[in-house]
Amino acid sequence: MPLETPSRVVQALAGRGYNAEREAVTLIADAEAPGAALEAAIETAPDGALVLTREHVRTALADAPAADPDAVATGGEPDGSVPEPATDASAGSADDASAAPTPAGPKGPPSAGGTDPSVSGGTAASTPGGSAAAVPVETEGSSSVGDRDPAAPDVANDVTGQSTGTGEYGEFVRVFRDRYDRLSGQLRGRVNHRPAEAIQGMPGGSEAELIGLVNDVRSTASGHWLVELEDTTGTFPCLVMKDRDIADLVDELLLDECIAVQGTLADDAGIMFVDAIHFPDVPRTYRPSTADREVEAALISDVHVGSREFMADAWHRFADWLHTEEAERVEYLLIAGDMVEGVGVYPNQDEELDVVDIYDQYERFAEYLKEVPGDMEIVMIPGNHDAVRLAEPQPGFDEELRDIMSAHDPQITGNPSTVDVEGVNVLMYHGVSLDEVIAELPAEKASYDEPHKAMYQLLKKRHVAPQYGGHTRIAPEEKDYLVMDEVPDVFHTGHVHKLGWGKYHNVLAVNSGCWQAQTEFQKSVNIDPDAGFAPILELDTLDMTVRKFT
Structure with a gap:
């Protein structure tokens, strides 16, 4: 049996109920008799331990007698290798893990559309999703070195x-009011918001700016767009003319999202003609x-x-x-x-x-x-x-x-x-x-x-x-x-x-x-x-x- 791969060691440990640090796996895989090293490390680990550490393996290897290559290690094969773990029908074998034919090449820019050129891809191979992808990774015979020491996120x-919600009507009102308060706060630096109730009392021809949740979007008989916005005081209709550049933004609107509009009130002050639409957005x-x-x-x-x-x-x-x-x-x-x-x-x-x-x-x-x-x-x-x-x-x-x-x-x-x-x-x-x-x-x-x-x-x-x-x-x-x-x-x-x-x-x-x-x-x-x-x-x-x- 050839020198064990980390994958087979990991699968054997998992079959025994253990996780393991990467360096611990490396030490076992590189041991003269991996099967015996694995058993010794498990014996060395304290009762109740779920993670096999590099210290457990080092202690086990230091205490172990010289391996007899002709001996049958406990739980191992005649050559001291790690036995193939039992798997169900859905699990792949360790040999399957080495089937990838080519190691991943150096990073390069994505070749397909839909990705940002500043994001590196693996190779020029593209996926149906329009994103570059690396070729399969070769793992058979790869070596492991070093150790990780990440901080907990x-x-x-x-x-x-x-969670406190029970589904009552008042709770939905509260959560949408919270949404409005927080998202409108992100927009107030860009518009001089007037409440819907106050705009209703403004004279015709006045300039107005409103922040609200999208309550309705519908097209008129002339092909223009009527967007109804709602704030905490009421609703107000806003008309986006079909020949304006901002008409394309109407296609992006979803009900209940928060936006801001700027425009001019009609002569009867019953509707706003929209000149600009703002989203909370990410600053450029x-x-x-x-x-x-x-x-x-x-x-x-x-x-x-x-x-x-x-x-x-x-x-x-x-x-x-x-x-x-x-x-x-x-x-x-x-x-x-x-x-x-x-x-x-x-x-x-x-x-x-x-x-x-x-x-x-x-x-x-x-x-x-x-x-x-x-x-x-x-x-x-x-x-x-x-x-x-x-x-x-x-x-x-x-x-x-x-x-x-x-x-x-x-x-x-x-x-x-x-x-x-x-x-x-x-x-x-x-x-x-x-x-x-x-x-x-x-x-x-x-x-x-x-x-x-x-x-x-x-x-x-x-x-x-x-x-x-x-x-x-x-x-x-x-x-x-x-x-x-x-x-x-x-x-x-x-x-x-x-x-x-x-x-x-x-x-x-x-x-x-x-x-x-x-x-x-x-x-x-x-x-x-x-x-x-x-x-x-x-x-x-x-x-x-x-x-x-x-």
Whole structure:
């Protein structure tokens, strides 16, 4: 048996219920008898330990007698190698993890449209989503060196443990008033707002400026646009003429978003002729923060463990790569929802499940998570397939699910949440509202093939789910957790299973694809997923490389 790969060591440890630091895996894989080294390290670890550290392995190797190459190690093979771990039908073998034929080349600019030229891609290969992607990563025989020591990210705007909403009418009024107060505050520096009630009393021909939530948008018989805005005092109609340059902006409007308008009142003062429309938006002068050291984060989403189409082989390759020298700087893993496939999410889903019990799905996901190096920091938020409420904001997983996933001690927070990673402000949002944005806006402004453009619209509106009453369910809380008070440095979403990224006013928007091949349901709704990709973000430069593991 040849020298063990880190992937086989990780899988063997996971089968025994252990996670491991990367250097611990390296020491075992490079030992003369990896199987014996693994057993000795487990014996050395204290009772109750879930993470095997480099100190455990070093102590075990220092205390172990010289290996007899002809002896059969306990739990090992005749040559002392690590035995092949038991897997189910959905899991790929360690040999499968080495099937990628070519190592990733140096970073270069994306070759396909729809991405910002300042964001690096892996090679010139392009995906259906219009974003460049790296060629498959070779992991067989790769070596691991060094050690990670990441700081725990700080989390803000997390509804977990703070939810008080009961669904009463008054609570919805409160949350929309909070939305208006906070977003109108972002617009007041650009317009001299007068309340709708006050504008109604102004004389005809007066100049007026109003901030309000979009209450209605409709076209007139002449093809002009009538936009009704509502503030805390009432509503007022605003007419956008079809031959004005700003008419194109009407196509971007969603109900319930907050905008400002400037214009002139008609002679009878019953309507405003709009000259300008303003969104809360990201200032064009915005400059993102960066880390003060060379460190990277992997951004993934939509793992969907429990589905028959979960790509176990690709996951093994990804986890194996994280143990290599090439991934030494990848110290953070940010997962934007849908850890598992869930149950009863869409019609006839039971016919596409490999694991039918939701808790068993999380048990399986926890085993795959153990393959990730134990010295990485993991942050995860839920998605619409996860076992949490569907209404947003979604609290993080309950204690029972947290216990299932406790081996790696991930930081579990709500959807959405703002995560400070080495000084870089990352807004993590699963992305259900992207369906709504893509359905409502013209294809050139938002599409599934270029999901980052739909994310640009949310940044422009400074709200991750502005429209109420459609696909996106909204829960009333003490405040509107979906407002972007602060401009993020990075906006990370998933949900649509498409890969796309770019920069909007210097904010990096990334939709990270998925780890699930096309299901029958996806075929029926014409979703062709971008699966097995891992965007790798350099936190000190905010440059990005996309690696492919299929």
